[in-house]
Amino acid sequence: MNILLISIIVIIFLIITGLLGYLGWRNTKNEADYLLAGRKTHPVIMAISYGATFISTAAIIGFGGAAAVFGMGILWLTFLNIIIGIFIAFVVFGKRTRKIGHNLDAHTFPELLGKRYDSRFLQVASGLLIFFSMPLYAGSVIIGGASFIAQTFGINYEIALFFFVAVVAVYVVMGGLKGVMYTDAFQGSVMFIGMFILLVFTYVKLGGVVSAHQALTNLAPEAVKVWGGAGHRGWTEMPSLGSVFWWQLVSTIVMGVGIGVLAQPQLAVRFMTVKSDRELNRGVLIGGVFILMMTGVGFVVGALTNVYFFNNPDFNVISIVAAGKKVDNIIPLYITKAMPAWFTAVFMVTLLAAAMSTLSSQFHTMGTSFGRDFMEKGLGIKSKNSLLSTKISMSFTIVFSTVIAYYLPKFFEQGSAIIAIGTAIFFGLCASTFLPLYIGALFSKRVTKEAAIAGFFVGLSVSLFWLVFVHVKESAPLGLCKVIFGVDSLGGKSILQQVDPLIIALPLSSLTTIVTSLFTKKIDKKHLDTCFYGVK
Amino acid sequence: MLGIKDFWVFFAYFGSIAGALVCVAYGIINWN
Numbered sequence: 001m002n003i004l005l006i007s008i009i010v011i012i013f014l015i016i017t018g019l020l021g022y023l024g025w026r027n028t029k030n031e032a033d034y035l036l037a038g039r040k041t042h043p044v045i046m047a048i049s050y051g052a053t054f055i056s057t058a059a060i061i062g063f064g065g066a067a068a069v070f071g072m073g074i075l076w077l078t079f080l081n082i083i084i085g086i087f088i089a090f091v092v093f094g095k096r097t098r099k100i101g102h103n104l105d106a107h108t109f110p111e112l113l114g115k116r117y118d119s120r121f122l123q124v125a126s127g128l129l130i131f132f133s134m135p136l137y138a139g140s141v142i143i144g145g146a147s148f149i150a151q152t153f154g155i156n157y158e159i160a161l162f163f164f165v166a167v168v169a170v171y172v173v174m175g176g177l178k179g180v181m182y183t184d185a186f187q188g189s190v191m192f193i194g195m196f197i198l199l200v201f202t203y204v205k206l207g208g209v210v211s212a213h214q215a216l217t218n219l220a221p222e223a224v225k226v227w228g229g230a231g232h233r234g235w236t237e238m239p240s241l242g243s244v245f246w247w248q249l250v251s252t253i254v255m256g257v258g259i260g261v262l263a264q265p266q267l268a269v270r271f272m273t274v275k276s277d278r279e280l281n282r283g284v285l286i287g288g289v290f291i292l293m294m295t296g297v298g299f300v301v302g303a304l305t306n307v308y309f310f311n312n313p314d315f316n317v318i319s320i321v322a323a324g325k326k327v328d329n330i331i332p333l334y335i336t337k338a339m340p341a342w343f344t345a346v347f348m349v350t351l352l353a354a355a356m357s358t359l360s361s362q363f364h365t366m367g368t369s370f371g372r373d374f375m376e377k378g379l380g381i382k383s384k385n386s387l388l389s390t391k392i393s394m395s396f397t398i399v400f401s402t403v404i405a406y407y408l409p410k411f412f413e414q415g416s417a418i419i420a421i422g423t424a425i426f427f428g429l430c431a432s433t434f435l436p437l438y439i440g441a442l443f444s445k446r447v448t449k450e451a452a453i454a455g456f457f458v459g460l461s462v463s464l465f466w467l468v469f470v471h472v473k474e475s476a477p478l479g480l481c482k483v484i485f486g487v488d489s490l491g492g493k494s495i496l497q498q499v500d501p502l503i504i505a506l507p508l509s510s511l512t513t514i515v516t517s518l519f520t521k522k523i524d525k526k527h528l529d530t531c532f533y534g535v536k
Numbered sequence: 537m538l539g540i541k542d543f544w545v546f547f548a549y550f551g552s553i554a555g556a557l558v559c560v561a562y563g564i565i566n567w568n
Contacts, residue, residue, distance in 0.1 A: 072540065075548035082555035087562070213539025220541070237542035278568065285563020292556035300549075 006152060006345040013190065013349050014167065017183050017356070021171025024179025034176030034387055035107040035368055036273050041181060043279040047286035049181040049357075050270045052188030054085065054261065055294040056358035057144035057351050058423045060195075063253070063295070065327035067302030068319040070249050071223070071235030072216075074303075078295040080258030086287040089262055094271040094280045096442040099535050101272040109265035109365075110373040112272070113434070116441040117449045118527055120377055125456065126434070127373025130265055131366055133429055135401040138362040140422030142405035145355030152348055161405060168356050169398045172363045173391050177273065180360045187353035192293055194350030199297040201339060206307055215307045222310065222318050235303050247498040252424055252473075256500045260427030263434035266365040298331075305334045312337070366401065367394025424500075425467065425474065432459035432505035436513040445528050451516035459509030466501035 028034050041049075067074045097112065106112035110130065114123025146161035153160070171179045206212035213236060220234025231243020239245035261267065274280060309315040309322040314337075323329040335347050371393030375381045381389075408422070436455045440447030467474045468481060472489040475481045475497075482488055491497030540546045 072545045072549060073542075075545065075552055078552040079548050079555060082552055082559065087555070087559055091562070210539045215539075217539055217541045234541060236540045236545050238544050278566075281566035282563055284559045284566075288556040288559020288563075292552055296552050296556075 003153065005342065006348055009345045009349050010352065013352065016186055017167075018171065020182040020186055021175045021179045024171065024175030024177075024182045028176045028178050031107070031387055031390075033178055034390065035372070036269070037177040037181050039102075039273060040275045041273040041279070043274065043282035044286055045181055045185045046270055046274055046279060047283035048188035048290060049184035049361075050267060050283070051287055051290035051294065052184045052191060052354070052357035053266055053270070053361040054081075054264075054291070054358075055191065055354055056141050056423070057355045058140060059295055060298045060351065060354055061144065061328055061331050062423070064298040064302035065323075065330040066253065067299040068305050068330045069227075069327060070239070070245065070253070071232075071237065072300065072303045073238045073249055074253060074299045075296065076250075076254045077258050078292065078299055080254060081261065081291045081295055082288050084258060085261040086291055087284060089267070090271075090280050090284045090287060093262060093268070093438075093442060094283075095277045096535060097268055097271040098274060098277070098280065100442065100531055103531055103533050103535075106272065108368045108372055109268045109434075110369060111377070112268075113437060113441060113452070114373070114377070116531055117437070117447075117452045118523060119449045119453065122437075122449070122453055122456065123373050124378035125453075126265075127369040127378065129429075129433060129460065130369040131374060131397065133426055134265075134362055134366050134369075135397070135404045136408075136422045137426035138359060138366065138401040139405035139408050141355055141359045141362065142401065143409060143422075145352065145359065146405070149352070158406070161402065164355070165359075165398065165402050165405075168359050168363065169395070172360045172367075173394050173398075177269075177364055180364050181273070183360060184357045187357040188290065190353040191350050191357075192290060194346050194353075195293050195297040197343060197346065198301055198335075198339070199293075201343065202301045202304055202308075205338060206304060212304055212307060215311070216304060219306055219310055219318070222306075226318070226320070235306055242495070244495070244498055247495060251498070251500040251503050256424050256428045256431075256502050259435070259506070260431040260502065263430045263438050264427070265369070265430070265434070266361040268438070269365065301334070302331060305330055305338075308334060308338050363394060363398050363401070366397035367391075370394075370397050428500060428502040428505075429460070429463050431502055432463045432509055434459075435506065436510040440513060440517075445532070446522070447513060447517050448520040448522060450520040451513045454516045455509045455513030458512040459505050462505040462508050463501045466504055470496060471499070471501055472497040 032038055063074065100116060101112050104112065104115040106115050110123045110126035113126050114120055142161060142165060145164045146157060149164055150157045150160035171183060203209055203212055206215060217234065217236045220237070223232045223234050227245060231240040231245035233240060239249055271280065305319045309317060309319050315322045319330045320327065323333050335344055339347070367390060371390040375389065375393060376386060433456050436459065437447065437452040440452060468478055469475055470489055470491045472491065476488040481490060489497040540549060
């Protein structure tokens with residue numbers, strides 16, 4: 001790997017990122033600029049920013065590696081990402097979020113929920129949930145970014161971690177959401193080009209689309225040999241219905257992330273940054289193609305790496321064996337071995353862009369949740385310069401996330417699997433706690449304040465219980481279940497231990513929200529008229 | 537089907553492409 005070439009490309013990338021961050025800082029004059037990018041963001045910038053925030057290194061490296069194990073069935077997640085994460089999110093959720101958010105003068109996702117249900121408590125609770133749980137997700141992204149910087153440049157992990165966080169922190173704290181979205185748009189464009197080249201190179205290398213797929217289909221006996229007992233039937237087939245592999249693929253990867261995207265605070269706030277539905281309509285065009293090029297390419301290439309490694313005389317084994325049984329090493333190994341040297345440098349910058357664009361939005365969302373939703377609205381601490389207090393809160397949350405990123409690998413002691421675990425936990429937690437009341441806030445006048453609060457806490461408590469005591473992927477490394485009950489999971493040897501918390505918590509929190517609404521007092525009609533003014 | 541054995545995987549592969557094309561069509565039709 002040519003370190004000089006990579007260094008030059010990375011430096012150019014960082015200079016452009018820095019200039020765009022500076023542009024964001026120059027154009028930030030007030031609180032609306034800092035929190036909502038002035039509410040008149042260009043649709044192309046908004047859509048690419050949404051996509052680049054959504055797709056982190058976990059999606060390309062973590063889930064791309066998972067595709068090498070599960071096969072092309074993981075493309076159901078791409079399908080859901082496009083249909084739910086883009087089309088339904090923009091057209092159905094986005095338009096109402098923008099309009100109701102504007103009617104209520106909401107600047108953050110918790111503020112939207114709090115004002116819609118006329119509950120300061122809900123705003124504070126939502127803000128605190130984001131503040132305490134998002135560092136786990138941000139920590140995962142930091143670990144992914146810092147690990148790859150350390151490996152690429154052969155430097156100490158701690159130095160890489162500090163450098164990575166410092167660069168992102170400067171332009172987020174100074175430039176606010178404008179700085180974040182300008183840099184996101186540039187970083188998203190870099191990601192798009194990198195993934196497009198990767199797709200073309202891979203299909204050409206494997207003899208074309210049909211030949212590549214057929215070669216992968218012919219490798220099925222190799223997959224059955226390794227994972228047949230868990231339900232694997234080959235990389236171009238879905239796992240056996242109800243098997244361990246089927247539950248992992250469908251409940252955690254496809255459903256967990258595919259549905260969880262709807263209730264992501266850092267994504268929902270994007271809808272409030274544009275000034276009309278027209279921008280959202282235009283954003284759909286960009287978003288659909290962007291997500292196809294990110295997850296679609298990552299998953300297809302991930303599965304096809306098996307053909308490359310198996311047919312390569314240097315390996316003659318499937319991807320997971322070639323990568324030393326480390327899922328997160330599959331894509332980097334493939335890039336290093338199968339792609340030309342110059343593309344290795346391009347792909348490194350693609351990964352850096354993916355990590356930075358996600359992390360910047362996480363920092364911004366955590367900072368506003370703590371500063372505006374908790375300190376200002378919850379504790380009533382209102383300074384003369386609320387922009388400065390938001391910046392101070394943001395700096396505090398950045399330090400908090402960095403500390404978590406530093407200690408997380410030491411706590412779990414299982415390396416890079418933390419990246420996927422941290423991401424999946426946060427997506428599932430958001431869906432279980434926020435989704436029922438978010439849907440109620442946008443589409444129903446019947447959901448009451450008490451029902452929203454009840455649904456929130458049922459979703460939160462059931463999710464946490466299932467994570468700590470049943471879902472073996474988290475309960476085993478956490479160890480609390482082992483300490484109290486002497487087993488890794490209360491699910492015993494049954495399939496329950498493979499069922500994602502979302503599958504249990506989301507129906508229960510939805511049911512709680514609906515049932516509680518039937519027995520509690522409706523929200524004042526005048527307030528509802530204000531909320532839904534002009535909503536078609 | 538184009539080298540993919542399982543219909544449901546084939547559906548996810550081309551469904552994703554079709555989904556992106558629907559997004560493009562929607563964006564163009566509703567551009568203004």
